[in-house]
Amino acid sequence: MLTTEDIKGVIEKRGSSKEHLMFILRDLENISGNNQLEIDVLEKVAEITKIPKSTIAGFVGFYTMFKTNPRAPFIIRVCKSGPCHVMGARTIFDAVERNLGIKPGEATPDGLFYLEQCECLGVCSVAPAMMINYDIHGNLTEKKIKQILESYKSQKAIFGEKCGPEVEGKACVIDDDRQTKRLLVMVGKVDPLSIDSYIKNGGYAAIRKAIREYSSDDVINIVKDSGLSGRGGAGFPAGLKWSFMPKGDMQKYVICNADEGEPGTFKDRVLMEENPHLIIEGMLLCGYATGATVGYIYVRGEFRRAIERLQRAIDQARESRMLGKHLSGSTFSFDIFIKEGGGAYVCGEESSLMNSMEGKRGFPRFRPPFPAGAGFMGMPSNVNNVETYASVPMIIEHGATWYKSLGTEKCSGTKLYCLSGKLNRTGLVELPMGTTLRELIDIYGKGIKDGKTFKFAQVGGSAGGVFGEDLLDLPLDIDQTIKAGVTLGSGVVLACDKDTCAVDFLLNIISFFAHESCGQCVPCRVGTSQLHFLAKKFAMRTAVEKDIDSMIEKAQLMKQASLCALGQSPILPITTTLKYFREEFLNHCNTRYSCPECDMTLERFYR
């Protein structure tokens, strides 16, 4: 039990206003000894911070990383999202269960371990994966799990960077010279722990150049000219977005969306872990261009190494006067702070993200007002993805024309593609916008794993569409995917072979949405639950043909009526899956139809 002094100490360190709630609760959970936020502790937090008790209750209930019930010094979180699912996550639960004798939601009798399911951990190239406290382990096998668990038994619980080398950012980049490396060019070369190393490799030249040579409008125009579009998934032109920020002296914010939660995506993590100063520099440029003086990086809470490296980079940048007041002798002042997530996919949606930053439940906001009008704390804010900010320094340094020299007509530059699933080689590759799926699978993925045949790939994450063979040669850029009725999203390619059951795959996706729906708007809250129920019926082989229409109808209603992109998403994976595999769904309408994949899922998650 934490003492009042412990609690006061944490609040004093973090600050008592609501926007620091995530940090306060995380610290308290970390020092609780059994990863628990006791009601009594929350009660004290409410009393000291004057944050209403109900607000704290709502907050804790929203973010899955927090629990009010006792857990254990070590929480094992096994990922069950798409890539891990395809790569055998279900057997990982079995393996943990065999080793420790616990099911999700249970602690071992010795009180050392507690098992939970979780969604994507952002290490999809080494799926299946699990996280013990903040320690991520990938490429799991039964034998490896046994070793890992053994190793923890003699340890004290820690909550810092300690992840194994195979999940470190640079290890996740595919080693292949045919890439066109711009964003990744420094990965492995620059020491992420050293600002000197970054500067020696040409870092912070772009911001110096901008301050020296360009007005803020010049910077916006260069970014506009470069054709850089947002890399988070929606693909909105970055320069145009920046130009929406109002002029004037009010407090403005630059926000970096590093809540990389789209299953299959791990590009932002690689950048943050391996080249944190690049992101800082990109944000500095945005701050210079928009007149913002404060930046925030909202990093998902699971990315401990990224958080620690970013924090270190920020500290160094402050020391080296790359952050702070009157930078490079100019009138430009800018500082950056980190905010953490608590385990909620929807917080990758920019308005949910800002609510989360303010210490609220991650409910998306209706628009207008847009972030540029009223964002974080009601002030103008510009939100971009990590990869977007990281692309800016090179644009300023080398110019818009240079940047546009790669990519397609409407989508310039390079794209980080995240390869996962049943491939002989998985990881991150940087290629010009518009690379085809075939190229990604055959050249960079070295073909489907174990010589099996390609069945489909989901491109763009859980919210992305399923690609059959007919789309293998579609150039994967923002524009052309939309025209083909699919999406590039965050650049995820999850390849599946003939062993994958389309019904089981779709059930996994829909269960993800049902788990991650924030519950605010009716279509998404009830819609995802009902879709989940229907998809499960197919897996159980109790569905009827009409249920296919019901799924489409519901997803269509959600598409039309949901408040944010999450609720509008399920329609795409559902319709594209059904486009190719309707027959398979119909087969699943027969109780005597045999499907070991579905059986395994039902046995694991729906017993």
Add this chain to the structure above:
Amino acid sequence: MQEIKFTINGKDVTGGKGQTILEIALKNGFDIPYLCYHPKISKTGACRMCIVRVNEVMLKTACTEPAMEGMKVITEDEEIIKIRKGILELLLAEGDHNCLYCDANGACELQTLVHRYNIDQVAYEYPKRNREIDYESSEGLKRNENRCILCGRCVKACGEIQLSNVWSFTDRGGHTHLTSGLYEKIGDSSCVKCGACVQLCPTGSLSFQTVLGRGENWELTKESSICIYCGVGCKIDYYKNKEGLLVKTIGHDDGPNRGHLCVKGRFGFDFIQNGKRLSKPLIKRNGVFEEASWDEALDLVASKFIEIKDKYGPDSIAALSSAKCTNEENYLMQKIMRAVIGTNNVDHCARL
């Protein structure tokens, strides 16, 4: 406020810049349905019932979309009807919306919309999650969250009108539900029983303890008056049933309270129909009170006052008037003392 002109269903309307489509539409008599919106609280945009068509293509929630000059708004078409029906069907499937045993029957915004959009069946197939039923922990409020549509009005009523911040959503997705305080029962929370949440609840999820078994909503009649307690002077609508029994109070928007009440205004009315009320004049004879007729009692009072005034002078009589009585009654009280008895010995509890 800058004026803007646009059309709703082809009809020209004007409104102020910054106002939403819904605000202007309602003012102009267009009946756009809504559930989470309420004029007293900030916008939510969550129920999605008020989706309208803007400029022929876009679907926008009228409650959040600012009206723009020259905008063309269509409040309902086939697609919109389908969406609204779809949302209502989802809501009906999510909770236990059986009007038979619901306090709100006849005064339920969900019920009204279900009738309006001809929903005649509930998709029973989908599993429902059992949420909290608590009829007992609070002296003032009852809750049955299975009737809740999670519109969030109660959360905002408490956080923006009463400022007690008792309610919040917790959990998420299909598991979303309400909590009071830190997962406490409402009666154990810091709820001050002002009833603002109940007053704004569109369904029977929250209701007053007083309404149980006191008649159907459509049988109640109301009349406004001013609260008897403190000096704020809240205007209140008092509801009574067919038998004349007071059932509930609702804060009136026109009063200084703007619809809000405190626990006393909300629940402190049943003393009026308390059997202990005085119903007959009483005269004390030989130390014992006996019932008397009005004439008898009034004559006695008048004659005693005359007698004492004659014997000891007008200043031997005094009156205590009342801050609980009307202006007219206080006026007459000082008048009788000054003009009829002839003394300024009149005072009331202003200082107490």
Add this chain to the structure above:
Amino acid sequence: MTNSIREVPLSEGFLVIGSNTTENHPVIGSMIMKEVINQGKKLIVVDPREIELSRYADYYFQIKPGTNIAILNGFMHVLIKEGIFNKEYVEKRCEGFEAMAKILEKYNPEFVAEICGIDNPEDIVKAARLMAQLKPMALYYAMGITQFVSGVNGVKSTANLQMLLGNLGIPGGGVNPLRGQNNVQGACDMGALNAVYPAYQPVASEENKEKFEKAWGVSGLPTKPGLTIVEMFNAAVAGNLKAVYEMGENPVMSDPNQHHVIEALEALNFFVVQDIFFTETAQYADVVLPACSFLEKEGTVTNTERRIQPMHRVLPPWGDARDDWWITMQIANRMGAQWDYKKPEDIFEEIRMVTPSYAGITYERVEKELIQWPCPAKDHPGTQYLHKEKFSRGLGLLTGIDYTPPAEETDTDYPVILTTGRILEHFHTGTMTRNSKILDEIVPEGFVEIHPNDAKIYNITDGEVISISSRRGSIRIRARVTDRSKPNVVFIPFHFFEAAANELTIDALDPTCKIPEYKVCSCKIEKIYL
């Protein structure tokens, strides 16, 4: 209130002193909380108890009961010393500044802190500086300013401060007393006071005498001011007052020094009680007349912001109960008067004739308009806030006022300070709320708030029944151990006849307005050994 409730959102900040607003005027309390919590407006709270508002205050001063004037002087001292008061306003609209400034000289923060028993004198400076920045700041107070022997001076001090800050006569500012009864404002306006006719026209004026004689068609109206409540009881005990006609009051419960009140009532030759319940007072009556409750009558009431509102008949009269005005008229007529009011509106029409501030108000208007007096003519919109451009007396009078201690200070026999007040769920003597099922269920019995330190000293546990006594009486009451008040200060709500706080309170009065000092007297705590 000089200003209006709807101006709460216009204030940039609030000074709440001697008002537990969220419990006693909850609807206004919520409005203030909304501005402070949701809109980030500033709040300064002065109160002996840690009331809910203090939790959200930028500065909170937990003063010793009865030391309001000292802390108000302290704020003004800082404003003057630092030259941050509104000089232009004071120059243009006020007089008496020099004399006041001289008196305020000695009220430096340390001196004030000593009197008030607070340990944050530096906050007095900070709070005063904050007040100077809040344009406008509204001051709200209630009985925590007035119920002292220095009550009138307390009120004057609040006005001094607001004039110094230039906050009178502007929207969102003002000195805003929160009145405790739904028509206490109206009862005062109507002249239900010992020294004034309706609209505060003094009785001790030949001109007014003539005016009312003419209006009422009588002669020989008395010009000598009458007795106030507490004086009435003193006169009864002395044998000078023989009869009392009491309408809707419960002095046995509500007035200080209960034993003295009972003694007075028993000494009367004739006592008439007109009420809705057989109250604690009624048992001493010779005649008890059943009156209609508020929902059974029509008429107008005037709220704390001078707004006149109509009451409607919601229910038929209970049993044989009658309207209070009808009863009064019957008594008058049986004493020889010839009043002929058919309905309350007839009376109101007469009120308009003799009450200049109500002259423009009609039943028709109050049904659909928001009207606050003064409203001198039918085409006048009423007055949202007072003292616009100039004060009623011309220049605002700044008066230097020295702090004076309460009538009864603690000593070895009675070492503890007792303060009294109301709680959210109950009202005044409990006649209504104790007879409302839900309210009585929520808080069914009285209690005394005792600081944990005192509880320890007296060996008292939470919930234990203890004895509290003063020089005037003794009650048994359940202890509620809480640190809301400081050590050595206890609080008792006065709603509960079973443990009537007013058996203990002192009937010392303010010399000017005769308000009793309910908010502070001395008492002792005793454990009851069985």
